[in-house]
Amino acid sequence: MKRIAVFTSGGDSPGMNAAVRAVVRTSIFHGYQAVGIMRGYEGLIDNELKILESQDVSGIIHQGGTILQTARSARFMTKEGRAIAYQNLKALNVEGVVAIGGDGTFTGAKIFMEEYPDVHFVGLPGTIDNDLLGSDYTIGFDTAVNTAMQAIDKIKDTANAHNRIFFVEVMGRDAGFIALRSAISTGAEALLIPETEDNLPALATLLKNNILKKKRSNIVIVAEGDEAGGAFEVSKIIKGEIPGADIRVTILGHIQRGGSPTCMDRVLATRLGSEAVECLIRGESGFMLGQIHTQIVKTPFGNAIKHHDKIPVALLNLIETLG
Numbered sequence: 001m002k003r004i005a006v007f008t009s010g011g012d013s014p015g016m017n018a019a020v021r022a023v024v025r026t027s028i029f030h031g032y033q034a035v036g037i038m039r040g041y042e043g044l045i046d047n048e049l050k051i052l053e054s055q056d057v058s059g060i061i062h063q064g065g066t067i068l069q070t071a072r073s074a075r076f077m078t079k080e081g082r083a084i085a086y087q088n089l090k091a092l093n094v095e096g097v098v099a100i101g102g103d104g105t106f107t108g109a110k111i112f113m114e115e116y117p118d119v120h121f122v123g124l125p126g127t128i129d130n131d132l133l134g135s136d137y138t139i140g141f142d143t144a145v146n147t148a149m150q151a152i153d154k155i156k157d158t159a160n161a162h163n164r165i166f167f168v169e170v171m172g173r174d175a176g177f178i179a180l181r182s183a184i185s186t187g188a189e190a191l192l193i194p195e196t197e198d199n200l201p202a203l204a205t206l207l208k209n210n211i212l213k214k215k216r217s218n219i220v221i222v223a224e225g226d227e228a229g230g231a232f233e234v235s236k237i238i239k240g241e242i243p244g245a246d247i248r249v250t251i252l253g254h255i256q257r258g259g260s261p262t263c264m265d266r267v268l269a270t271r272l273g274s275e276a277v278e279c280l281i282r283g284e285s286g287f288m289l290g291q292i293h294t295q296i297v298k299t300p301f302g303n304a305i306k307h308h309d310k311i312p313v314a315l316l317n318l319i320e321t322l323g
């Protein structure tokens with residue numbers, strides 16, 4: 001029987017399960033057998049593959065994490081590891097593979113397809129970081145920013161109660177997308193992201209003035225990849241400038257990766273997951289599927305991993321205007 005495989009790889013993101021469900025059900029709909037590969041490329045090398053029936057993906061659309069589990073594989077970065085992975089795929093008669101992950105996942109898929117041209121991969125953007133070119137949003141980003149927003153709303157309550165300055169660090173690796181949206185949606189006073197140069201003296205002046213104006217809370221969102229080194233480092237510098245300020249730091253961390261996906265992430269994951277199977281059946285592969293202005297778009301793996309969209313300046317300016 002013809003088979004289509006699916007795996008999740010790299011950092012998990014909310015909506016991965018919805019994508020897996022769509023891949024499995026669309027494969028079965030077209031008369032294919034669906035194969036789940038456990039723990040990404042690691043499971044492919046260790047031959048942890050299992051047939052997935054329709055009922056295996058029942059009741060998972062609303063669950064965070066990934067039923068296929070995930071891993072970052074050092075072994076797949078070696079020629080020997082990829083040779084074993086190839087043998088395992090061929091032994092199972094897999095025609096095409098849907099790879100759900102981020103830039104590491106697609107880098108692996110690109111190299112694998114160059115070495116073994118009879119292997120066919122289609123990628124889906126599964127990462128909370130939103131750092132891939134070829135999709136307005138990645139699967140999991142919307143849930144992550146909503147999680148961050150809700151957490152920061154709570155921090156704002158306590159900041160208000162104590163007249164405190166909070167430095168809140170959010171995830172995003174080298175990208176500031178989570179930070180930008182978290183800052184706008186919570187009315188944060190300032191934002192530090194890797195895409196723009198920090199001006200810490202100006203930040204200190206802003207916060208001093210806010211204290212003088214008796215602003216009760218000041219929230220500064222710091223992207224983990226910011227050049228200043230993170231929320232603790234920035235807070236120390238600002239404390240040096242405003243010794244009397246009551247300052248606290250919160251690192252939101254991995255809560256941003258978990259939780260039930262939002263409607264937006266579920267729909268995006270479902271649409272892209274189903275289309276990935278349609279592509280493989282049509283004989284198309286070698287790209288990541290994304291959604292731009294509601295349209296499904298194919299971006300070759302090499303391009304998707306090279307860049308990400310620019311931070312929208314219009315949104316960035318809002319922080320200064322309103323903060």
Ligand code: F6P
Nearest residue numbers: 011127128129171172173224257
């Ligand atoms: O890529 C997703 C992400 O959550 C990044 O935002 C973060 O930098 C990284 O993964 C954390 O990785 P780990 O879970 O391995 O600590």
